[in-house]
Amino acid sequence: MDLPPSGSASTSPLPGHFASGGAGPAHAAPTFALVGNPNCGKSTLFNALTGLKQKVGNYPGVTVEKKLGECYSQHGRAMKVIDLPGAYSLAARSPDEAVMRDVLLGRRSDTPQPDRIICIVDASNLERNLYLVHQVLDLGRPTIVALNMMDVAARAGVTIDVARLERDLGVPVIPCEAAHGKGLVEIRLAMSRTDLPLPRHSWDIPAPIAPAVSELQASLVQNDARQPLIARAEALLLLTDQDPLRVAGSAPHSARTIAILEQWKTRWHAAAIDWSGALVNSRYEAISRICGDVVTRDSRAGPPLSDRLDGVVVHPFWGWAIFGGIMAAIFFSIFSFAEYPMNLIDGGVAAFADWVKSVMPPGDLRDLITDGAIAGVGGVVIFLPQILILFFFIGLLEDTGYMARAAFIMDRLMNKVGLNGRSFIPMLSSYACAIPGVMATRTIEDAKDRLVTILVAPLMSCSARLPVYLLMIAALLPGEAVSTGAKVGLMFTMYALGTLGAFAFAWLFKRTLLKGEPPLMIMELPPYRMPRIRDVALHMTERAMMFLRKAGTIILALSIVLWALTTYPKHEDPEATSQEQIAQSFAGTAGHAIEPVIKPLGYDWRIGIGLISSFAAREVFVSSMGVIFGVEEVDEEDTTPLREALLAARWPDGRQLFTPLVCFSLMVFYVFAMQCLSTVAVVKRETNSWKWPLFQIAYMTGTAYVACLVIHLVGRLVGWA
Amino acid sequence: MSADVQRWFALGVVAVAVAWLVWRWWSRRGREHEGCDCPGARGNPDLAKIKKRLGRK
Numbered sequence: 001m002d003l004p005p006s007g008s009a010s011t012s013p014l015p016g017h018f019a020s021g022g023a024g025p026a027h028a029a030p031t032f033a034l035v036g037n038p039n040c041g042k043s044t045l046f047n048a049l050t051g052l053k054q055k056v057g058n059y060p061g062v063t064v065e066k067k068l069g070e071c072y073s074q075h076g077r078a079m080k081v082i083d084l085p086g087a088y089s090l091a092a093r094s095p096d097e098a099v100m101r102d103v104l105l106g107r108r109s110d111t112p113q114p115d116r117i118i119c120i121v122d123a124s125n126l127e128r129n130l131y132l133v134h135q136v137l138d139l140g141r142p143t144i145v146a147l148n149m150m151d152v153a154a155r156a157g158v159t160i161d162v163a164r165l166e167r168d169l170g171v172p173v174i175p176c177e178a179a180h181g182k183g184l185v186e187i188r189l190a191m192s193r194t195d196l197p198l199p200r201h202s203w204d205i206p207a208p209i210a211p212a213v214s215e216l217q218a219s220l221v222q223n224d225a226r227q228p229l230i231a232r233a234e235a236l237l238l239l240t241d242q243d244p245l246r247v248a249g250s251a252p253h254s255a256r257t258i259a260i261l262e263q264w265k266t267r268w269h270a271a272a273i274d275w276s277g278a279l280v281n282s283r284y285e286a287i288s289r290i291c292g293d294v295v296t297r298d299s300r301a302g303p304p305l306s307d308r309l310d311g312v313v314v315h316p317f318w319g320w321a322i323f324g325g326i327m328a329a330i331f332f333s334i335f336s337f338a339e340y341p342m343n344l345i346d347g348g349v350a351a352f353a354d355w356v357k358s359v360m361p362p363g364d365l366r367d368l369i370t371d372g373a374i375a376g377v378g379g380v381v382i383f384l385p386q387i388l389i390l391f392f393f394i395g396l397l398e399d400t401g402y403m404a405r406a407a408f409i410m411d412r413l414m415n416k417v418g419l420n421g422r423s424f425i426p427m428l429s430s431y432a433c434a435i436p437g438v439m440a441t442r443t444i445e446d447a448k449d450r451l452v453t454i455l456v457a458p459l460m461s462c463s464a465r466l467p468v469y470l471l472m473i474a475a476l477l478p479g480e481a482v483s484t485g486a487k488v489g490l491m492f493t494m495y496a497l498g499t500l501g502a503f504a505f506a507w508l509f510k511r512t513l514l515k516g517e518p519p520l521m522i523m524e525l526p527p528y529r530m531p532r533i534r535d536v537a538l539h540m541t542e543r544a545m546m547f548l549r550k551a552g553t554i555i556l557a558l559s560i561v562l563w564a565l566t567t568y569p570k571h572e573d574p575e576a577t578s579q580e581q582i583a584q585s586f587a588g589t590a591g592h593a594i595e596p597v598i599k600p601l602g603y604d605w606r607i608g609i610g611l612i613s614s615f616a617a618r619e620v621f622v623s624s625m626g627v628i629f630g631v632e633e634v635d636e637e638d639t640t641p642l643r644e645a646l647l648a649a650r651w652p653d654g655r656q657l658f659t660p661l662v663c664f665s666l667m668v669f670y671v672f673a674m675q676c677l678s679t680v681a682v683v684k685r686e687t688n689s690w691k692w693p694l695f696q697i698a699y700m701t702g703t704a705y706v707a708c709l710v711i712h713l714v715g716r717l718v719g720w721a
Numbered sequence: 722m723s724a725d726v727q728r729w730f731a732l733g734v735v736a737v738a739v740a741w742l743v744w745r746w747w748s749r750r751g752r753e754h755e756g757c758d759c760p761g762a763r764g765n766p767d768l769a770k771i772k773k774r775l776g777r778k
Contacts, residue, residue, distance in 0.1 A: 360722070361724075361727075362724070363722065363723075363726075363727030363728065363731075364727045364730075364731035365727035365728070365731045368731045368734060368735070554742075554745075557738040557739075557741055558742070560734060560735055561735060561739060561742070563735075564731075564732075564735040
């Protein structure tokens with residue numbers, strides 16, 4: 001089989017069935033792969049094309065999502081679509097990008113090589129997006145370029161000569177706006193074609209590199225059983241990436257191919273030729289020429305608004321000031337706007353419990369309902385308004401594009417601890433929940449950086465900790481007279497403590513267990529946009545439903561179980577006080593068993609029960625306090641608000657249990673302790689072993705214990721009991 | 722409702738709660754990556770809507 005000539009990347013005809021752009025035998029459904037840079041609208045297009053007919057799974061052996069869907073051609077013929085992970089080039093750095101490259105190169109036995117490729121390109125960033133397209137065209141597969149975000153380009157004053165771009169690339173180019181459903185018909189029509197042309201783009205491979213490309217290509221065909229065009233693409237990758245093992249991935253190259261590569265590298269090194277830079281520069285020169293021909297910018301447009309805003313938002317000083325101001329505003333809102341609805345919920349829960357007590361005769365079932373279910377679930381549900389406010393602002397910040405700027409600002413700080421700002425995005429996600437945060441680490445290229453980020457991400461105070469913080473703040477700073485500023489300050493302190501703890505441990509791990517150099521971060525800042533209040537409201541509603549569903553299911557079930565554990569076995573003496581009853585119940589026995597361990601922290605066995613139950617879900621601490629102190633309450637007629645019940649709780653010798661010191665110490669405990677079993681399970685999955693999740697539980701809970709011990713000892717020393 | 726009847730009802734409710742928790746843990750083993758029930762968990766929001774429409778968890 002003839003190999004394409006060196007010195008140019010013009011493609012030779014593919015074997016057999018591809019000559020007509022067809023996809024094999026007529027009855028086989030063609031498979032399209034969607035590729036593109038991150039944030040180019042790839043998933044939006046995938047969802048628009050496939051609708052409900054999609055399946056999400058995992059690529060075997062790696063924790064990368066596999067998205068397959070189906071759509072239909074204009075003739076009613078089924079077509080398969082694979083949504084591949086986003087990447088800036090075929091030179092893969094992260095597990096996501098490696099999967100994309102391997103699927104396109106036909107290396108994965110679980111996924112057939114796609115017959116055709118759809119490259120989605122952000123029209124407002126054509127030059128950067130064309131790099132991947134340029135590499136994909138080297139594969140010689142029938143390709144369609146979907147020029148997405150045309151509206152964004154138009155607003156930025158960018159006009160693209162689509163016909164000229166089609167001519168230069170040699171493939172169909174379809175302008176579209178996937179988010180608004182525009183251009184989808186044209187894309188589907190292009191996908192339906194049986195005569196899709198093969199790419200005809202050409203670019204000049206630098207003269208010193210060209211012979212190496214041919215030689216490597218021939219070796220890959222003969223010794224590594226690669227198809228000719230795949231061999232060419234791999235040869236170009238080997239001559240772009242410094243690490244041949246990374247290029248090989250799961251398909252190691254033969255000794256002969258490696259030997260040829262090393263010989264050429266030695267020659268270039270002797271001649272002081274930057275071989276990897278040469279190919280990249282050459283490709284970019286070709287892309288620049290194309291962009292020069294097809295892109296016109298409106299000179300009146302000036303620098304985009306996003307760029308002008310970023311001059312302030314990512315400023316070394318003003319950036320931090322703005323970030324701090326936004327965080328303060330969010331926390332202030334959480335406390336000030338939520339008070340009225342919280343009081344409504346509190347009153348409603350108490351009224352409901354009182355009504356049940358009034359209509360049911362005394363007995364275990366009544367106690368289960370009032371002191372178990374209502375006390376447990378009500379104690380958590382009361383925080384719904386504050387959680388809604390938090391997610392409203394998170395949704396707003398994400399929708400406007402500010403979150404990417406926060407990550408950029410954090411990069412300066414992250415570098416000091418040996419990570420880069422890309423690690424901050426998973427950590428930022430962990431402020432809501434550590435699970436998507438841990439999963440988001442798949443985009444981190446360096447394995448050690450990824451592991452360090454996984455280990456420290458749960459230190460970011462997640463939404464489940466919020467009810468615990470709020471309850472403790474209410475107990476620590478009771479009364480209307482306390483300023484909102486004090487409460488905001490305390491809340492901010494807990495979030496800052498978790499963040500600083502994450503940075504401190506990242507610094508420690510990067511210098512001890514997982515040593516490595518801080519990587520360079522190149523990050524895309526998406527343009528700012530007006531928040532779509534409808535979308536933000538929709539996300540808020542989704543979060544509220546998830547919160548209520550969790551409260552109504554897991555927390556309800558756990559509260560019921562906890563009530564049973566604090567009620568049975570019954571005390572032999574029917575006149576026993578409620579304290580005596582709980583003390584000799586199953587939960588009381590367990591709590592007394594761990595009391596010697598937690599007493600140095602100022603906690604008693606009742607708090608111990610709460611700490612143990614929190615391992616199921618952190619919010620359960622609030623429920624368990626509700627159950628324990630609800631069971632204990634003396635007044636059977638009226639339901640006491642939980643914070644008042646906590647303030648009234650006493651040690652056997654009459655000392656107050658929930659002193660300000662204990663409340664503060666409990667918050668710090670929850671900042672550091674690893675108490676979410678779901679997160680442990682995901683960490684185990686993402687790291688493929690139990691070693692790291694167990695290490696995580698040990699170091700985090702150990703830190704929580706030591707920190708609270710120090711706080712308790714110092715607090716007592718300075719007289720803050 | 723007598724105290725004894727209430728006690729048996731209460732124990733029955735507790736048994737159902739325990740059974741549900743065990744079933745939930747067993748059925749979700751290996752699928753933790755699909756997201757937890759925390760309000761902060763995101764996953765794939767589009768797919769979440771699609772699954773909801775299809776009536777699937």
